[in-house]
Amino acid sequence: MKIVRYQNSPLFNPSTSYSTLRNEMDRLFDVAFPALSTLQRGLLGGLVSEFPIDLFQEKDAFVVRAELSGFTKDEINVEVADGILTISGYQKTGETKSSKKEAANAVTEERRVSRSVTLPEHLKLDQIQATYENGVLTVKLPKSEEVKPKQIAITVK
Amino acid sequence: MSQNTTLEPQSVTRSTSAPTVTPKHQIRETNEAFVLTVWLPGVDKSSVETTVNGETLTVLGRRNFTVPAEWTPVHREIQEADFLLELEIDHRVNRDAVEAELKQGVLTLTFPKAEAVKPRRIEIQG
Incomplete structure (x- = not known):
């Protein structure tokens, strides 16, 4: 087996962002399992895709x-x-379109997208707001007042 | 075509010198038309310009969103550059009857085919 010096790995640099880490992992897998990566792009990639x-962060909320x-x-x-x-978004086009113009161009197409974000603690989960405008979704997650660290008194007997 | 399109100054009319990105797009062909779909997230009706100049179709979409001063970026993937798409269209397109529709950041342009290239059914006599 050939040994190649591993260059510029952001894996060991904590300041790099999540996407860099992701790209790095993708690259690692592409190198190690090239067949798998084509398979994944062809099959899984077509089923669920991601979006940017x-x-x-603002003073009293997180915004996605x-x-x-x-x-x-x-x-x-x-x-x-x-x-x-x-x-996540799911869309099926082509079958139920009512307008004539769209029906004429009907190609049944399914579109599935999904993306997950790990949230910080201390959010008001019941006050999350989401708006959708011009193809951009904005989710506002209000922060709750930080929970004060609890003091636990120890009684010595 | 009688029009002399080669002498027209193209790309001079571009009104932006800022960096642009090519939006994701798709072209489909139906019996009557060519349908161009352009994904322009964050662009509304007032900030999209579609022009046909000679043989060139230009779609310019400006993003209206600017990050408010009190928002601190934590992680960014969405580019801020405006969208610019330039495509060549030829004689198969009837450019006088282009229809455009923008819905939730998706621009659909329908270019009817020129009469000469539409499929024609020929009845068999007798």
């Missing part, structure tokens, strides 16, 4: 922006479970 997101163009409000699902925010 931005994460912001996602580029999800072409969906309707009802086709997008935003849910929080177990500290993970999942944004």
Whole structure:
């Protein structure tokens, strides 16, 4: 087996972002299992795809922006479970279109997208707001007042 | 075609010098038309310009969103550059009857085919 010096691994640099780490992992797998990666792109890649997101923080909230163009409000699902925010979209075009023009161009197509973000603690989960405009979904997650560290008194007997 | 299109100054009319990205797009062909779908997330009706100049179709979509000053970026993947798509169209397209529709960041342009290239059914006599 050939030994190659591993260059510029961001895996060991804590300051690099999640996407760099992801790309690095993808690259690692592409090198190690090239057949698997083509298979994955061909099969899995066609089924569920991802979309770009931005994460912001403001004084009293976190904001997630996602580029999800072409969906309707009802086709997008935003849910929080177990500290993970999942944004997913499902669309089936071609069959139920009512307008004549769209029916003429009918090609039944399914589109599935999904993306998950691990949330920080101390959020007001019941006050999450989501808006969808011009193909961009904005989710606002208000922060709750930080829970004060609990003092536990130890009684010595 | 009688029009002399080669002498027209192209790409001079571009009104932006800022960096642009090519949006994701798809072209389909139906019996009557060519349908171009362009994904322009974050672009609304007032900020998309579609022009046909000679043989060139230009779609320019401007993003209206600017990050508010009080938002601190934590992680960014969405590019801020405007969208620019330039495609060549030829004689098969009837460019006088282009229809455009923008819905939730997806622009659909329908170019009817020129009469000469539409499939024609020929009845067999007798």
